[in-house]
Amino acid sequence: MPAAFRFLVVLDADSTLIRNEVIELIADEAGRGREVAEATEAAMRGEVDFATSLRSRVEALAGVPVSAFGRVLARIEPTPGVRELVAAVHDRGGVVGVVSGGFHEILDSVAPDLGVDVWRANRLATADGMLSGVVAGGIVDAEGKAETLGEWAALHDVPLRRTIAIGDGANDLLMMAAAGLGIGFNAKPAVRARADVVIGPVDLREVISLLP
Template sequence: MSAAAPARFLVVLDADSTLIRNEVIELIADEAGRGPEVAAATEAAMRGEVDFATSLRSRVEALAGVPVTAFARVLARIEPTPGVRELIDAVHSRGGAVGVVSGGFHEVLDTVAPSLGVDVWRANRLATQDGVLSGVVDGEIVDAAAKAAALREWSAERGVDLTRTIAIGDGANDLTMMAAAGLGVAFNAKPAVRAQADVVVGPVDLREVIALLP
């Protein structure tokens, strides 16, 4: 893999309910007929009421048996957050880079991220067997610590001091990343996240973040 290009600054976003309007795991759960129960578990995890990794494993178990072909239907339902393209264009025009780190899944992000102009991204992977989801996460889980580690890794690769990083998220598992960044932005966020963020963006429109760019 080629070395990352240097950047003036780095913006790292969460994916679900930040880069995109959806919670991808809920869309996949709909394919298994288990949407409501997974949605309730996701909400509890985002509020910080349960351990994220434990919650994710239990929610992924509910996806067992969903055919891999269902990802095409899931992708068709993805809605980019208003203003996301404008924000990414603004970052690039100012010499910055955009990363996305997600507790969601590469199976969706690998299509969505490049289509929006994201420079680098990281997420969980879903294990499959015989063309269906096996109900387990393949590899290490991208949790709060992993999100912060990705921000530090990407900033180092691009020669960006951490003081020139911006982390944008909505859920409790974004707080460690937001604390590590030079500026932590709560976007479309749960109360606990708004309370700890440096900046709170109320409108669900990522163009609101452009004024915060260096």
């Protein structure tokens, strides 16, 4: 059985754990970065259904070679304070998870490098060394994020009241509502309006004082 932890912190990835929106970086490889960025903004504001938007944006990635992931990874910028926050959570007996509407292909490298304990994201289908333009398997959407927080809390024997969810976009709202504390970070207006706490500075060290 997994060890019990005092509390659980779950972060969104894009624009929370990292400064970037990964799908936009991949779209740059197809020359469609601006188009995808506009669609991502609409999804994060809650103006369109996340899963429908993601499928549409992933279509724009068709034909990008898998080898481009190396260039994308080189452009990733961890959010200021992320390593300090992760260290503080661990020092206080907590566990850190990341659940993302982004992609395992990037998060599988970024998350362990930043000290994250567990993570979940979408996967991109490929054929002949290139992206197919579709999501492989089920989509991690708002409901999926909330369910994942609950699964990880149960797995590590953490009551929901001792969970913290941190996110910026509309698809983070359900997991923020499910958590004991929902923190809006680098947040869109819809998230700022419904978060328990809003952090203004884009520095995850600001979360440390809120840890149990």
